[in-house]
Amino acid sequence: MVEQLASRLTKNKEDLDGWLKLYKSYKFLNNIDKAINALRTTIEISPQNLNLKKTLLKELLPPQKDPNFTPEIDRLVNEILDSEPNNTNALFFRGLKAFKTGDNKIAIDNWTILLSQLPPKSQMALELSKKLESIKTVSYTHLRAHETREERVLPRRR
Numbered sequence: 001m002v003e004q005l006a007s008r009l010t011k012n013k014e015d016l017d018g019w020l021k022l023y024k025s026y027k028f029l030n031n032i033d034k035a036i037n038a039l040r041t042t043i044e045i046s047p048q049n050l051n052l053k054k055t056l057l058k059e060l061l062p063p064q065k066d067p068n069f070t071p072e073i074d075r076l077v078n079e080i081l082d083s084e085p086n087n088t089n090a091l092f093f094r095g096l097k098a099f100k101t102g103d104n105k106i107a108i109d110n111w112t113i114l115l116s117q118l119p120p121k122s123q124m125a126l127e128l129s130k131k132l133e134s135i136k137t138v139s140y141t142h143l144r145a146h147e148t149r150e151e152r153v154l155p156r157r158r
Contacts, residue, residue, distance in 0.1 A: 002029065009041075016045045036060065050083050054090075061093060069097045088114055104135050 002025045009018050019042045026035035036059050043052050057076045061067045073093070080090040091114040098106035111132055118125040 002026065006034075013041070014045055016042055019045065032059070050080065053080055054087070057089060057093070067093065067096065069093075069100070086113065086117060088117060099131075099135065104138070108132060108135055 002022070005018065005022050005025065009015055009022060012018065019038050023035050023038035023042065026032075026038055036056070039052065039056050039059060043049065043056060046052060053076050057073065057080065060070075060073055060076070067073075074097070077090045077094050077097075080087050081094065084090070091110045095107045095110035095114065098104070098110065111128055115125060115128050115132065118128070
């Protein structure tokens with residue numbers, strides 16, 4: 001039945017509802033690659049649909065896997081934040097990518113915005129607060145070490 005739907009959709013590429021049904025069917029059958037491809041097709045049909053983009057972002061970055069930040073994911077995060085600057089998932093993933101690439105300022109900026117939206121005592125808020133503190137401590141320590149090095153290298157002005 002799912003393959004019949006897929007076959008029919010190859011002849012009618014603009015059937016948004018059909019592609020959404022195909023995505024959900026493949027997801028139910030745990031055929032994630034085909035589900036993601038069907039979801040990508042829905043975005044091609046309806047590129048302004050933010051909900052489809054948010055769904056694709058969640059599919060590409062499942063919580064149980066270490067994220068692989070591809071150009072597609074970067075584009076999705078940017079498009080979501082352009083339309084919804086306080087989107088929690090997009091803020092989290094932009095911060096996480098920045099953290100993993102050593103761009104602490106972007107990580108701090110995005111995660112600070114995210115933290116302001118979370119319930120203060122929630123598990124995520126507590127973990128994010130700890131992570132932010134450790135980033136700020138590392139950044140401050142690195143900055144102080146750099147300043148100290150400059151003081152040793154540069155001659156003192158009199």
